[in-house]
Amino acid sequence: FNPTTKIRFEIPGDGLVKLKVYNILGQEVATLVDKPLLAGRYAVDFDGSNLSSGVYIYRISANGFTESKKMILTK
Numbered sequence: 001f002n003p004t005t006k007i008r009f010e011i012p013g014d015g016l017v018k019l020k021v022y023n024i025l026g027q028e029v030a031t032l033v034d035k036p037l038l039a040g041r042y043a044v045d046f047d048g049s050n051l052s053s054g055v056y057i058y059r060i061s062a063n064g065f066t067e068s069k070k071m072i073l074t075k
Contacts, residue, residue: 003073004048006046007045007058009043010042013063014037015062017037018033018034019060020058021057022056022059023054023056024057037062054073
């Protein structure tokens, strides 16, 4: 992505949702969501213009479920 992207996700049940972005060293660089959400589909914009080019991981957790995905920032 360059320098913004849209992260889409679906929550099967109501509950607390956390969506965070980490650099390749495991350091948190952004918190995009940290609040209760109703079941449904969502899209969150991520602006990486203040970050260096490289690999980043976003991790979403909700209702005991956690998933991580890789994204590559190119400038």
